[in-house]
Amino acid sequence: MSSTSKALLTGALALALVSPVLAYDFGRPATPDEIALWDIDVRPDGKGLPPGSGTVTRGQQVFADNCAACHGDNGVGGIKDRLVGGQGTLASDAPVKTVGSFWPYATTLFDYIHRAMPYQAPGSLGNDDTYAVAAYILHLNGILPADAKLDRDSLPKIRMPNRDGFVPEPEFDPAKLFRKK
Numbered sequence: 001m002s003s004t005s006k007a008l009l010t011g012a013l014a015l016a017l018v019s020p021v022l023a024y025d026f027g028r029p030a031t032p033d034e035i036a037l038w039d040i041d042v043r044p045d046g047k048g049l050p051p052g053s054g055t056v057t058r059g060q061q062v063f064a065d066n067c068a069a070c071h072g073d074n075g076v077g078g079i080k081d082r083l084v085g086g087q088g089t090l091a092s093d094a095p096v097k098t099v100g101s102f103w104p105y106a107t108t109l110f111d112y113i114h115r116a117m118p119y120q121a122p123g124s125l126g127n128d129d130t131y132a133v134a135a136y137i138l139h140l141n142g143i144l145p146a147d148a149k150l151d152r153d154s155l156p157k158i159r160m161p162n163r164d165g166f167v168p169e170p171e172f173d174p175a176k177l178f179r180k181k
């Protein structure tokens with residue numbers, strides 16, 4: 001028997017001795033509590049927003065402690081993305097895309113902060129502090145007054161300056177994408 005044949009025979013025997021591992025062979029179904037830990041997405045209409053609330057004043061402190069090192073003291077001038085300003089620049093030769101000039105929904109701001117910020121410890125802010133930071137950033141952009149308080153009811157009602165600035169591409173129309181053929 002040649003060495004190639006021996007290698008093939010050995011490989012075949014090894015495969016025969018090892019049973020295939022299928023998905024149902026390990027693990028267990030996730031519990032409702034485990035699923036809830038990962039079910040944290042927030043839609044533009046506010047569905048998925050958790051309970052809690054936060055003020056601009058509290059947001060200023062949380063921002064200073066957790067966000068200013070990257071985004072600058074007032075959301076401008078840091079080493080990471082600028083968060084403030086840019087209103088009226090999107091149609092210019094030098095658009096400035098910030099939360100206040102570009103983002104269409106305030107709920108997206110909460111969702112992003114809640115999931116991904118602060119950079120060094122994503123998802124570490126509680127609901128109240130996340131609402132507060134969102135309120136502070138919206139205040140810095142002139143969208144909320146200094147005495148504003150955000151919660152799951154008020155956040156989706158905020159009309160962002162660029163709400164109507166996004167035009168859906170016809171090829172991504174859900175009616176076309178999911179129509180039965």
